[in-house]
Amino acid sequence: MSEPVPAQVEDNDLLLLTDLYQLTMVQAYWKESMQEWATFSLFFRKLPPSRRFMLACGQQHAAALVSQLRFSQANLERLAGTGKFDDGFLEWLEAFRFSGDIWTLPEGTPVFENEPFLEVDAPIAEAQLLESLIMNLVQPETVLASKAVRIAMAADDRPVVDFGMRRMHGVDAAMRGVRAYRTAGIAATSNVLGGLRHGLALNGTMAHSYILAHDDEREAFRTFARQYPETVLLVDTHDTLKGVQMVIELMDEEPELKVSGVRLDSGDLGDLAHRSRAMLDEAGYQTIKIIASSGLDEYKIQALLKDRAPIDAFGVGTQMGVAADAPVIDLSYKLVEYAERPRVKHSSGKINLPGRKQVYRRRDARGRYAGDIIACRDEKRTDGEALLVQLVNNGRLDDEAMALADSARERVQAALKDMPDAMKELEEGATDYPVELSDELSRLVEALS
C-alpha cells in the first residue's frame, strides 16, 4: 500500500504546525501552574547585506489568524497518540482560546534591525504556543515583499507583473507571495487563485508551447489575437525580430486585430527591445508596448533602464519568487517579560531588548524620515509617530486596527516618498539611518546586563 497523498493543511490543523518543544514547554507551564502573563517580541537582528530596509508584512494577517485558532478533536487525538501528553493537558488544549493582546506594525511599514514587528502579551502558555506558526507566516510575506519593492523601485513606475508562482516554495508561498507583492506595489500577477483572493489584477500572455503546438508561428499569432483582443504576443519562440516582423505583418493584414504588446523572453533584452521598438515605430505601431521577461531582478531592470531600453513593462518570476539573494531573515520571537518583570537572554555581541516596547518614527520639517526610537511601551513619547498598534485585545480582533492592512499598498507608496534617498539605493551599503534606544529602554538594558 503506497503512501496516501495528503490533503492541503486546513486552518483547523494549523495549531499543530509548531515545533514539538512548544507543546512540551507549554505542558510544563501547565503542570507547574505557571499562568502569569508574558510578552514575546518578534524582530530581526540583522538586515541582509542586500537590503537597506525590510517591509514588515504578514504580521497583521498572522495575528488575526492565530488569535482565532482552536485544536480540533482529530488533532487532539493525534497528539494523544504520541504518548507525550497527559490527558489533563490535552483537555487544556481542547479549551484553548487565545485570551491575550497582540500589538503589530501595520503591514507595509519599513522596519529596521531590532524593531518589533509584533508583540504578544498573554498567559505564557498561550504566547508560547503561537511562536512557530506566527514566524512561519510572517517570514515569507516579509521576505518576498522586501524583494518585490526593490524590483518595483527599479522599474521606475513601469508595471511589474509577478510570473513567479511555478518556482515558489509550494502552495502557501505562492498565495502569501501575491499578498506581499500587492503590498509592495507590484502591478499584477499571473497567479489566478492568488490574484482573485488577494485582489491583485490578473495578467498573462502566452507560452512557447502554444506557438510550438501550431505548425506555423504566424497562424498561432493570428488565432490567439483573434480570440483575445488587446493580447500580448510572445515573439521569441524561434527568432525574436522575425517574430516582431510577423506581428507587424499580421497587423498590417488585419488592422482590426488589436494587439497591445509583444513579449521578449530570451536573448539580449536591451538590444532586442531597441530593435523591436524601431521596427514597430517605423511600421506605425507606436502604441504597441514591449514587455520583457527572462531571469529579471532589480539589478537587471535597473541596467536595462539605464541603457534606455524601451521596455514598457516587466514580467518577473524566479528571483522575486524566492527572494533569491535574501530568501530568509533571522526573525526571532523572544520572551522579553514574564510576571511583570522584563527579561532577556544574554548573548555575546547581540543586543536583546527587554520589556514591552513601542517604536517611534521621527520626521523632519518636510515630513521625511529622520530616525527611529525604540522605547518602552509605556513611555508615551511625543517626538515621533508610535508605529505599533493594538490589533488583538483580550483575544478579540480590533476591526479598526485590522483595517490598516487594507492600506498596506498605499503605506508603502507613502513610505517610499518619505524615506531618505539613500534607503532606496539598490546597491549594498549603509544608510546611516539612526535607530536609537530611548533613555528609559537604555537604562533597562543596562540594569539587566
Add this chain to the structure above:
Amino acid sequence: MSEPVPAQVEDNDLLLLTDLYQLTMVQAYWKESMQEWATFSLFFRKLPPSRRFMLACGQQHAAALVSQLRFSQANLERLAGTGKFDDGFLEWLEAFRFSGDIWTLPEGTPVFENEPFLEVDAPIAEAQLLESLIMNLVQPETVLASKAVRIAMAADDRPVVDFGMRRMHGVDAAMRGVRAYRTAGIAATSNVLGGLRHGLALNGTMAHSYILAHDDEREAFRTFARQYPETVLLVDTHDTLKGVQMVIELMDEEPELKVSGVRLDSGDLGDLAHRSRAMLDEAGYQTIKIIASSGLDEYKIQALLKDRAPIDAFGVGTQMGVAADAPVIDLSYKLVEYAERPRVKHSSGKINLPGRKQVYRRRDARGRYAGDIIACRDEKRTDGEALLVQLVNNGRLDDEAMALADSARERVQAALKDMPDAMKELEEGATDYPVELSDELSRLVEALS
C-alpha cells in the same frame, strides 16, 4: 470593512493555482478544437554551482495529486466572474478529468542537467492545464531535499534534526519540507504536523524562553527534567559552561533524573563542545550526548567534525529550511511533442530535447554509477536501468508505481553508496559524470535544429 483572513488553500482550489495564460491558452485550444496528444517534459538546464546532483523529489506526489483534481463549482463561478472565459469553455472545465499518462522518476532519484523528472502525455489542453501547479509542487521538495542530503552527508552518520519550520516559506513549504527531509535522510523533525503526516520522528528540546521564565536556571532544568525523562537541556541561556556545570550538579544531586543530552545553541560550538565533553566525562557522564545548533549548514558541520568536535547530533534550521545557497532551480516544463511530431523551442546556447524520453543509468561492474544516457522513450535500451516509470495510465494512478515513493529514503541511501565519490564532495566543482544523448535522440535533435 477590513480584508477577511482567507483560509488555507484546499485541494479543491488547486486547479486555480495556475498562471492565467494556461487557462487562456487552454481556452484557445478548445476553441480551435486542438485535441491531439502532447508531451511535456519537466527538467532543469543547469545545476546550481553549489550542487553536484539534485534529488528529484515531489514529482510522484505532484503527479498523483494533480491527476485526481477537479474544478469546483465555486471556482468555476470565480472564473466566470473574470469575464475572460466563455460558457462553453467553463463547461469543458467542469467536465475536466485528467485522462492522460504521466511518467516520473521515482522520488529520491539523483538527477542531472536536462534529464526529465516527469513527462506528461495527454490531450494538449489537459497537459497544459497542469504545468504551473506541478512545477510549484516539485520545486520545493527537490530544492529542499537536495540541500538536506548534503547536510546529512556532512554529519557523517550523526543524526540531523530539522528545526527549520519557523523560517520556511509558509505552511506548505514547511509540510513539503518534512517530506523532502525524510527522503534525504534527515533523522527527525521538530515540526509536529509535518512529522505526523509524513512519518518522520518528532524531536525537540527546550527554548531559552522556558529558562528565562523561571527565576533560576537550575530550577528550570530540574523541573523540566523531572517532567521529561531522557530530555535534552538547553545550556546556553546565560553561559554555556556554567549551564553544563549546573546539569552535572543536578545529576549528582538527583541521579534518578535521566538527562540524555545538552544542547549548545550559541558561541564557538567546536570549542564549547570540547570543553563540555571534557566536563561531562570527568564527572562520569560519558553517556550524556552533545547536540549542537545555531546557524548550521553542511560547511559548518563539516568544519566542526574535521576539528573532531565531540558533537553527537545536529539541529539545523534556517539554512536547510530555504536551501539558502540555492533556493530555486530553473525547472522547466516544455512541450516536446504534439500530434505525434517532436517539437522544440530553438534557444541560442540552450539544449532542448524533443520527443518522449527515457533516462538510462549505467553502472560499472561493481554497481557504481558509470554514466547516464538520455534516450528516446521507445528505444528499449539494455545498457542501463530505465529510470522513468509510468505512474498514471489514462488518468489512473498505478498503485505499484506509486509505492516507489514509499522507498524514497532507502533509494537515496543506496544512491549515496553507488555514486562516484566526486559527486558527494560538498565544494563547488565538476564531477565529470557523463550524461550523454543516445544516437537516436542526437539524430532527432539534429533533425529539428
